[in-house]
Amino acid sequence: MAQIKPSLAKGTRDFSPLEMERRNYIFNTIKDVFRKYGYQEIQTPSFENLQTLTGKYGEEGDKLIFKILNSGDFISKISAEKFATLHSNSITPLIAEKALRYDLTVPFARYVVMHQNEITLPFKRFQIQPVWRADRPQRGRYREFYQCDADVVGSESLLNEAEFILVYQEALSSLGLKDFVIKLNNRKLLAGIADIIGKPELLIDMTVAIDKLDKIGLVGVKQELAAKGFSTEELAMLDPIITLSGSNVDKLATLKEVLKSSEMGQKGIEEIEMVLAYAQKLDANALPYIEVDITLARGLNYYTGSIFEVKTNEVSMGSIGGGGRYDDLTGMFGLPGLTGVGISFGADRIYDVLLELDLFPESTTKTTQVLVTNFDQSTEDYALSLLQTLRKNGIASELYPVAAKLKKQLTYADQKKIPYVIFIGAEELSSGMLTIKKMITGEQEKMAADDLFSYLINTADPN
Amino acid sequence: MAQIKPSLAKGTRDFSPLEMERRNYIFNTIKDVFRKYGYQEIQTPSFENLQTLTGKYGEEGDKLIFKILNSGDFISKISAEKFATLHSNSITPLIAEKALRYDLTVPFARYVVMHQNEITLPFKRFQIQPVWRADRPQRGRYREFYQCDADVVGSESLLNEAEFILVYQEALSSLGLKDFVIKLNNRKLLAGIADIIGKPELLIDMTVAIDKLDKIGLVGVKQELAAKGFSTEELAMLDPIITLSGSNVDKLATLKEVLKSSEMGQKGIEEIEMVLAYAQKLDANALPYIEVDITLARGLNYYTGSIFEVKTNEVSMGSIGGGGRYDDLTGMFGLPGLTGVGISFGADRIYDVLLELDLFPESTTKTTQVLVTNFDQSTEDYALSLLQTLRKNGIASELYPVAAKLKKQLTYADQKKIPYVIFIGAEELSSGMLTIKKMITGEQEKMAADDLFSYLINTADPN
Numbered sequence: 001m002a003q004i005k006p007s008l009a010k011g012t013r014d015f016s017p018l019e020m021e022r023r024n025y026i027f028n029t030i031k032d033v034f035r036k037y038g039y040q041e042i043q044t045p046s047f048e049n050l051q052t053l054t055g056k057y058g059e060e061g062d063k064l065i066f067k068i069l070n071s072g073d074f075i076s077k078i079s080a081e082k083f084a085t086l087h088s089n090s091i092t093p094l095i096a097e098k099a100l101r102y103d104l105t106v107p108f109a110r111y112v113v114m115h116q117n118e119i120t121l122p123f124k125r126f127q128i129q130p131v132w133r134a135d136r137p138q139r140g141r142y143r144e145f146y147q148c149d150a151d152v153v154g155s156e157s158l159l160n161e162a163e164f165i166l167v168y169q170e171a172l173s174s175l176g177l178k179d180f181v182i183k184l185n186n187r188k189l190l191a192g193i194a195d196i197i198g199k200p201e202l203l204i205d206m207t208v209a210i211d212k213l214d215k216i217g218l219v220g221v222k223q224e225l226a227a228k229g230f231s232t233e234e235l236a237m238l239d240p241i242i243t244l245s246g247s248n249v250d251k252l253a254t255l256k257e258v259l260k261s262s263e264m265g266q267k268g269i270e271e272i273e274m275v276l277a278y279a280q281k282l283d284a285n286a287l288p289y290i291e292v293d294i295t296l297a298r299g300l301n302y303y304t305g306s307i308f309e310v311k312t313n314e315v316s317m318g319s320i321g322g323g324g325r326y327d328d329l330t331g332m333f334g335l336p337g338l339t340g341v342g343i344s345f346g347a348d349r350i351y352d353v354l355l356e357l358d359l360f361p362e363s364t365t366k367t368t369q370v371l372v373t374n375f376d377q378s379t380e381d382y383a384l385s386l387l388q389t390l391r392k393n394g395i396a397s398e399l400y401p402v403a404a405k406l407k408k409q410l411t412y413a414d415q416k417k418i419p420y421v422i423f424i425g426a427e428e429l430s431s432g433m434l435t436i437k438k439m440i441t442g443e444q445e446k447m448a449a450d451d452l453f454s455y456l457i458n459t460a461d462p463n
Numbered sequence: 464m465a466q467i468k469p470s471l472a473k474g475t476r477d478f479s480p481l482e483m484e485r486r487n488y489i490f491n492t493i494k495d496v497f498r499k500y501g502y503q504e505i506q507t508p509s510f511e512n513l514q515t516l517t518g519k520y521g522e523e524g525d526k527l528i529f530k531i532l533n534s535g536d537f538i539s540k541i542s543a544e545k546f547a548t549l550h551s552n553s554i555t556p557l558i559a560e561k562a563l564r565y566d567l568t569v570p571f572a573r574y575v576v577m578h579q580n581e582i583t584l585p586f587k588r589f590q591i592q593p594v595w596r597a598d599r600p601q602r603g604r605y606r607e608f609y610q611c612d613a614d615v616v617g618s619e620s621l622l623n624e625a626e627f628i629l630v631y632q633e634a635l636s637s638l639g640l641k642d643f644v645i646k647l648n649n650r651k652l653l654a655g656i657a658d659i660i661g662k663p664e665l666l667i668d669m670t671v672a673i674d675k676l677d678k679i680g681l682v683g684v685k686q687e688l689a690a691k692g693f694s695t696e697e698l699a700m701l702d703p704i705i706t707l708s709g710s711n712v713d714k715l716a717t718l719k720e721v722l723k724s725s726e727m728g729q730k731g732i733e734e735i736e737m738v739l740a741y742a743q744k745l746d747a748n749a750l751p752y753i754e755v756d757i758t759l760a761r762g763l764n765y766y767t768g769s770i771f772e773v774k775t776n777e778v779s780m781g782s783i784g785g786g787g788r789y790d791d792l793t794g795m796f797g798l799p800g801l802t803g804v805g806i807s808f809g810a811d812r813i814y815d816v817l818l819e820l821d822l823f824p825e826s827t828t829k830t831t832q833v834l835v836t837n838f839d840q841s842t843e844d845y846a847l848s849l850l851q852t853l854r855k856n857g858i859a860s861e862l863y864p865v866a867a868k869l870k871k872q873l874t875y876a877d878q879k880k881i882p883y884v885i886f887i888g889a890e891e892l893s894s895g896m897l898t899i900k901k902m903i904t905g906e907q908e909k910m911a912a913d914d915l916f917s918y919l920i921n922t923a924d925p926n
Contacts, residue, residue, distance in 0.1 A: 005796075005797065006515060006573040006576045006577050006796040006797070007512060007515075007577075008508065008511075008512075008577070009508060009510050009511055009512050009561050012508030012509075012510065013508060014505065014506070014507050014508070014574055014577070014578065015505060015506040015507075016505060016578070016581065017503035017504060017505055017588070020503070020504040020505055020506060021503075021504070024504070035831075035859050036854050036857070036858075036859045036860070037854070037859070037860075037861070038831040038859060038860065038861035040480035040483070040484075040830060040879075041480060041483040041484070041487070042477065042478060042479060042480055042483055043477070043478040043483060044477050044478075045471060045472060045475030045476060045477070045607050046475075046509065046563075046593060046595070046607055047472050047475065047529075047595075047607070048471075048472055049470060049471075049472050052469065052470075063534065064534070066510075066531050066532070066534070067531070067532040068529050068530070068531055068532065068563070069529070069530040069531065069532050069555065069558070069559050071526065071527070071529070071597035072551070073550070073551045074551050075549070075550065075551040075554055076550070076551065080543055080546055080547040083543055083546045084543040086538070087536070087538065087539070088535070088536045088537050088538045088539065091538055092532065095532070096532050098472050100509075100531070110469040111477055113469045114469050114470075114471070114477070115477070115479070118479065120874070120875055120878040120879055122864060124861075125480070130509060132509070132510075134534035144508050144509055144510070155864045155865070156865075157864035157865050159847075159862065159864045160864060166851075278847070281843075281844055281847040281848060282847050282848070282850065282851045283851050333468075333469040334468065334469070367503060368498075368501040380744075381744055384622075384741070384744040384745050385744065385745070387745065388629075388745045388746050391499050391500070394499070395499075396498050396499045396500070396501060397499070397500075397501065398500070398501035398587075399622065401585060401618045401620035401622045401623060402618070402619075402620050411583070412583055415583040416503075416583055
């Protein structure tokens with residue numbers, strides 16, 4: 001077998017034990033909150049039939065879907081004459097009928113349609129799985145990354161939206177974040193703005209431009225809108241909307257006035273007010289985290305009602321979550337008229353935020369709690385029985401697997417971040433008093449084995 | 464967007480909420496035991512560079528690796544003239560440079576080599592991730608399935624083998640299995656048998672034939688061995704070995720006698736005895752689960768020492784676990800001389816076993832504990848505040864999201880297996896006494912809200 005210098009595929013990552021514990025800490029915290037709000041976990045396969053995915057993510061998205069080469073003699077059906085007439089796009093469906101999951105939403109829509117006779121509406125599911133995109137890898141952008149979604153389908157109630165705000169608030173607070181904002185907008189409100197301007201056909205252009213306010217400023221947005229065909233009068237009308245400020249109540253009052261001629265706009269305002277009212281009744285403490293943000297469009301074409309985005313103010317970072325309501329989630333698979341609303345946590349970014357703010361608790365490190373030393377054959381029998389008693393008491397423990405120098409064993413404990421080392425030598429064996437060393441402080445204590453168990457159960461991290 | 468009748472890719476599965484909870488129950492039970500024995504979780508990417516995987520699984524295995532089509536204009540580099548000279552095997556490396564993980568062992572070997580400066584030997588890791596194989600799907604065989612592995616590299620100590628036996632025993636017992644056997648063999652012992660027969664070059668043929676004893680019987684095995692070139696005398700010598708019986712001690716005594724002229728064979732027996740001795744010292748209760756089985760070869764060429772296989776006697780099912788020791792795990796990636804030993808749990812089969820034996824605990828269903836009914840606007844404010852107080856007390860709860868008929872709400876609770884329903888109507892609101900219905904029995908009780916919380920905390924499943 002030829003030797004190969006090992007390397008990772010471009011844009012992919014290994015996760016070490018420490019990274020895994022930290023990732024699990026984030027996922028478990030979010031899962032607990034999802035469950036508390038009635039969401040249940042599902043999983044869908046890593047690959048789908050290619051036709052399930054193509055055409056759902058726009059032309060650019062289609063290019064970024066990883067296709068899986070058919071197995072067997074996939075090429076024999078293509079003659080050299082035919083080959084000469086093909087290009088990469090036209091040959092792909094001939095040699096690849098499967099593709100890797102690009103997001104969790106489309107497979108979820110497929111799931112709902114295929115399992116419509118088993119599920120009870122409203123169906124509240126969460127899903128935490130990797131997705132794959134053939135993006136050019138760069139700092140913070142990977143070709144394999146996890147999405148962490150919760151959605152409910154089959155319920156129009158805006159209570160769902162309010163609960164998602166609480167899910168964000170509770171999960172992020174549990175992770176130790178303090179200063180974050182949950183931005184709320186409504187697509188109908190944006191449509192209402194287009195309405196009063198009289199250019200509904202430019203709605204997408206308008207939201208895309210408004211979305212850039214942070215980056216290019218009011219002048220830039222207006223330049224872009226002018227280039228798209230908005231007149232000076234229309235831009236003047238938009239002005240108070242784009243520069244809207246004050247409390248949520250202030251903003252909504254201004255909007256009501258500006259949009260009074262647009263039924264659609266009024267409906268959007270009403271929906272936002274209803275979401276805020278529900279959130280307040282559920283937990284008034286969540287209100288300060290919510291910010292009505294008319295510039296929030298998330299560049300997405302498929303939201304039809306509420307739009308969410310979450311940002312932290314503690315670290316400079318893009319959004320760490322987002323979502324919204326989309327009518328007709330399942331229409332693409334032949335089940336029309338089912339409304340859905342969902343949110344997503346940006347787990348990779350949250351990881352970076354917690355790391356930067358030093359918010360990972362020490363106790364996320366679910367490593368071995370105790371290393372029992374191994375010096376010679378004569379103490380091994382005692383050590384083995386002690387070892388197993390520790391484990392029976394729920395304490396994750398290891399015996400160093402061979403007799404070795406003390407330094408080597410301590411280095412092992414140190415590098416694996418094992419907090420306690422128990423020494424068993426001839427002296428310990430004859431006196432019945434074991435020495436326990438607390439690695440972080442270097443302190444050593446002597447105690448009988450029975451006292452040791454209760455000492456460790458009371459002080460060691462639960463595993 | 465054209466409508467597509469949704470379907471799953473061949474050989475893949477969706478997992479419903481109930482299936483997910485049960486799968487998580489199995490994985491969490493196994494993970495807890497892995498951790499208790501000092502194993503730490505890692506993850507590797509779903510796809511690797513194709514050259515990392517090819518040549519590691521034999522010719523048949525290579526065919527079953529799913530290759531990922533290069534993105535972009537992958538075909539333009541191939542002229543029609545060149546194309547005419549290519550077949551599927553020779554074109555694959557030109558258009559696919561990545562491939563999906565086929566098992567967890569090869570990516571782990573790559574991990575160890577790439578991270579050799581960060582990890583401390585012995586390195587004990589576990590890994591639970593899906594793998595993909597382009598097998599023909601059939602009952603119980605999928606193209607995407609999870610492997611659940613623990614391995615230690617860099618330690619020759621047979622304590623590791625003994626601990627793996629305890630890991631099996633503890634994990635399977637925790638899952639409720641009672642009657643299972645952990646089969647133990649040693650490749651050196653098999654080599655010793657080939658030694659005394661004088662045909663070491665036929666070792667693989669011999670182990671493959673011996674492995675079929677259960678299926679084709681002694682006569683069949685002998686016929687197969689004769690066809691491979693074993694003489695009548697040699698087959699007579701093999702006879703007592705293939706039909707070995709009695710306790711582990713009996714078997715080892717017979718083997719010692721038969722293999723007395725083979726140094727390799729004696730070494731194999733010694734290793735088995737050492738593993739048994741370690742297991743006994745750790746926990747004598749594990750011994751009855753261990754069966755020395757000379758026919759165990761697992762058809763695998765790369766084990767060099769201990770070989771494990773686990774079977775349940777409660778259900779007719781293939782092996783539910785297996786593993787062994789392999790010298791030079793990482794040699795293929797340029798780091799020679801590192802020994803490894805590992806085991807694997809067959810999670811899909813264990814799932815089927817637990818299902819057939821009805822061993823999934825009711826409490827694995829981490830569904831919503833309480834549904835609060837929704838009859839009209841007037842009770843909604845009270846319901847919302849109650850709902851959030853339930854959640855703050857750690858009780859997973861839902862409010863039915865719109866006012867609806869009682870029957871509809873009870874059907875929802877029933878189908879989602881929510882154990883408790885709290886009624887809030889005009890009467891409850893005025894009296895302050897809430898009605899709680901226990902769905903499984905139909906019993907109803909009235910109690911004040913405060914009593915309700917403690918009632919639910921004490922009786923409901925913890926989430």
